[in-house]
Amino acid sequence: xxxxxxxxxxxxxxxxxxxxxxxAKNIRELFKTLAEQYPAFEPHLQRGIAVSINxxxxxxxxxxxxxADAEIYLLPRIPGG
Amino acid sequence: xxxxxxxxxxxxxxxxxxxxxxxxxxxxxxxxxYGADYNAPGQLIALVLRxxxxxxxxxxxxxxxxxxxAGVKAIITSADLPDLTAGDRGMRDILENCxxxxxxxYDGHAVAAVAAIDQTTARKxxxxxxxxxxxxxxxTDVDEALKPSAPVIHNDIFTEGVEPTPTKPSNNNKRASxxxxxxxxxxxxxxxxxEHTYKTEQTHQGYIExxxxxxxxxxxxxxxxWVCTQGHFVYRNQCAALxxxxxxxxxxxxxxxxxxxxxxxxxxxxxxxxxxxxKANRPVKLTMTRDEVFRCSGPTSSTSIDMKIGAKKxxxxxxxxxxxxxxxGAFPATWAEFGAMTAFACYDLKNVKSESxxxxxxxxxxxxxxxxxxxxxxxxxxxxxxELAKKIGMDAVELRIKNAAKQGTQSSYGxxxxxxxxxxxxxxxKNHAHMKAPLGKNQGRGMACGFWFNFGGQTCCDINVTPxxxxxxxxxxxxxxxxxxxxxxxxxxxxxxxxxNVRVVIADTSSLGHNDMTDGSRGTFSTGMATIAAAxxxxxxxxxxxxxxxxxxxxxxxxxxxxxxxxxxxxxxxPPLSIKEIAxxxxxxxxxxxxxxxxxxxxxxxxxxTHICDIEVDPETGRSTVKRYTVIQDAGKAIHPxxxxxxxxxxxxxxxxxxxxxxxxxxKDGRLQNAGFLDYRIPVxxxxxxxxxxxxxxxxPNHPYGVRGVGETSIVPPLAAIANAMSNAVxxxxxxxxxxxxxxxxxxxxxxx
Numbered sequence: 001x002x003x004x005x006x007x008x009x010x011x012x013x014x015x016x017x018x019x020x021x022x023x024a025k026n027i028r029e030l031f032k033t034l035a036e037q038y039p040a041f042e043p044h045l046q047r048g049i050a051v052s053i054n055x056x057x058x059x060x061x062x063x064x065x066x067x068a069d070a071e072i073y074l075l076p077r078i079p080g081g
Numbered sequence: 082x083x084x085x086x087x088x089x090x091x092x093x094x095x096x097x098x099x100x101x102x103x104x105x106x107x108x109x110x111x112x113x114x115y116g117a118d119y120n121a122p123g124q125l126i127a128l129v130l131r132x133x134x135x136x137x138x139x140x141x142x143x144x145x146x147x148x149x150x151a152g153v154k155a156i157i158t159s160a161d162l163p164d165l166t167a168g169d170r171g172m173r174d175i176l177e178n179c180x181x182x183x184x185x186x187y188d189g190h191a192v193a194a195v196a197a198i199d200q201t202t203a204r205k206x207x208x209x210x211x212x213x214x215x216x217x218x219x220x221t222d223v224d225e226a227l228k229p230s231a232p233v234i235h236n237d238i239f240t241e242g243v244e245p246t247p248t249k250p251s252n253n254n255k256r257a258s259x260x261x262x263x264x265x266x267x268x269x270x271x272x273x274x275x276e277h278t279y280k281t282e283q284t285h286q287g288y289i290e291x292x293x294x295x296x297x298x299x300x301x302x303x304x305x306x307w308v309c310t311q312g313h314f315v316y317r318n319q320c321a322a323l324x325x326x327x328x329x330x331x332x333x334x335x336x337x338x339x340x341x342x343x344x345x346x347x348x349x350x351x352x353x354x355x356x357x358x359x360k361a362n363r364p365v366k367l368t369m370t371r372d373e374v375f376r377c378s379g380p381t382s383s384t385s386i387d388m389k390i391g392a393k394k395x396x397x398x399x400x401x402x403x404x405x406x407x408x409x410g411a412f413p414a415t416w417a418e419f420g421a422m423t424a425f426a427c428y429d430l431k432n433v434k435s436e437s438x439x440x441x442x443x444x445x446x447x448x449x450x451x452x453x454x455x456x457x458x459x460x461x462x463x464x465x466x467x468e469l470a471k472k473i474g475m476d477a478v479e480l481r482i483k484n485a486a487k488q489g490t491q492s493s494y495g496x497x498x499x500x501x502x503x504x505x506x507x508x509x510x511k512n513h514a515h516m517k518a519p520l521g522k523n524q525g526r527g528m529a530c531g532f533w534f535n536f537g538g539q540t541c542c543d544i545n546v547t548p549x550x551x552x553x554x555x556x557x558x559x560x561x562x563x564x565x566x567x568x569x570x571x572x573x574x575x576x577x578x579x580x581x582n583v584r585v586v587i588a589d590t591s592s593l594g595h596n597d598m599t600d601g602s603r604g605t606f607s608t609g610m611a612t613i614a615a616a617x618x619x620x621x622x623x624x625x626x627x628x629x630x631x632x633x634x635x636x637x638x639x640x641x642x643x644x645x646x647x648x649x650x651x652x653x654x655x656p657p658l659s660i661k662e663i664a665x666x667x668x669x670x671x672x673x674x675x676x677x678x679x680x681x682x683x684x685x686x687x688x689x690x691t692h693i694c695d696i697e698v699d700p701e702t703g704r705s706t707v708k709r710y711t712v713i714q715d716a717g718k719a720i721h722p723x724x725x726x727x728x729x730x731x732x733x734x735x736x737x738x739x740x741x742x743x744x745x746x747x748x749k750d751g752r753l754q755n756a757g758f759l760d761y762r763i764p765v766x767x768x769x770x771x772x773x774x775x776x777x778x779x780x781x782p783n784h785p786y787g788v789r790g791v792g793e794t795s796i797v798p799p800l801a802a803i804a805n806a807m808s809n810a811v812x813x814x815x816x817x818x819x820x821x822x823x824x825x826x827x828x829x830x831x832x833x834x
Contacts, residue, residue: 008258012244052496060681073495080601081343081449
């Protein structure tokens, strides 16, 4: 069970909680489960969400494993100039 | 630790040297082809009719007279660009920005486009197009747009990120927040609190080359586009989607780029040129004028930021709170969110909260500008921290060192940091000769820190060994700042070749898999990773070919110093084979020799910088001159130090212009009043001092050589560093960017009274 921290824009989707517990072995499964449990996640996922796992930010590697007890943050997908 | 290459115990032969850039001769002799240098046989010239109003309904567009003009071959309006975006709001906004549909949303919004046999005819045709507008009230100011009395620009925008979702539409499309701890308690614990509202005006990236393209769509549905861009694959994908083309049918070739800085990450006129070409069945050339670049491409946001920071008398920051309002132009965006993420990232804070408010105004659609959104946030934070140091009576550098984030710090945006370089840049600044140099009359010194994320993205690379043993490297990331040289160095390093024997080219979109664009400081980082991996794959093939030539097992061959060598007891005793010898035999050992790699380069390391600035102010005119400027930044590993230094200097130069002069000025009519370089003045060489640089190398553990992106962070600290210098010079806190002479004079006058 991964504890997933949310930034402010996502918190209203889960009733204001700072984080949610999700059963997922990798990022793909995490997104799938979030979309199933909270359909309002869908537009955010379509726009793109990055995942920080133990401080390393993943934007595209959805196969990345979520290790047990990992620090996980969902973050906006950053643009660049 | 300037230029320390021992951090990973790697000994480089080529990486870290400073060979000439491969595109240098062409660029200084005029041979290089930029966007407007492309021409196609039989091409038409396209011009765009643009709205003179900030906000209006389009009641009718009559093109009949223009269509009858001799020499006009095609005219398009939004009717020629049906909405194929299938509910994708982001793509729909791109489509609507390229060509207005029911309403014009800003001064300069495209309403029609003409392709004719020459520019004179196209210009005449534009004058014959009649547009019947119904004027609507407009708003161009970021704070005014949030007032209940402001005209609502989109009636389908309901603020996202709040509970419950509002029932009335507004110009605030999204709210978000980041942070941790208890700021209420943190401010109670503070001995000193600084609180101000800071404003920054809208600026343009100021690239010298206007947007330009040549489009050629055949009746069989195949198309070509030659264009100046930071991302030809992304341009291809988006143009094909908007025009209903198969992506594979559209081949995009990128020109050399005369500056982008984020402004060429978005499509503007390219779909119009393609649609005109499709309609006219002729190649179409479309080049923006400078006026159009200012009015209709993508400048950065103007902002309004409330900042509050509290600290103990010993300098420990107890709480920090920012409310950041950024506009995205006439379309929903998330620029404030990125400002809120970066605002406090330099510091180790127990109690911190940053809130973002996205605002829609009647201005052009905002685009990225080098570390988008971070410079404005840093201006507010670093100004407040400087003032805090003054109130406490502590040195500004020492206060920052005391509170600097380090490995293990929980960042203000969430995750815990790995190895980072903010502390090292601050220590280097503290000990830099610049900090100790005497100041003259009417001069002030300031310093500030900055942060940017960097990212990697989708990337691929093909390395081909030619029959004479020299090598070509094909990549899909546009070279905006010398990356061909850096990629050449990395390929040469891996293969053991001389740099001169490697040629790096930017391949067209039909020659490589998808590559994300050159943004997010990803060019050298991600393409470097792909190149290193492709070179290692190429070496496997070279070793296999040598094994065939020696008739020994493949695993009995190793690659050292550009040669295959037998290894192991049963390998035999053969003299090393050079890449040249292996290449010459390739036809009889299995054919062409190549190495490929495709990857997603996640794991870009975050980047920090500290800048120092000396400024001199004429108290009678308010005119200021930057006398000395120093950039200290962590590069992870500088592959080609000259181009790293160039990125540092370029970011600082743009930041100086932003801080002191550059500003979009809108009239009461909502029209841009200074759409040209005479009235929107960017700094030229004579305005700038030599910008000194110091490269630090704190390795990024996620890159084989330790590379971090370097292109963007350098524009984050200048607004604040210069504002701190100016505030020290004139004796009053400067809270509004740009600090143009009238604003400086006003501040001096207010101080005297």
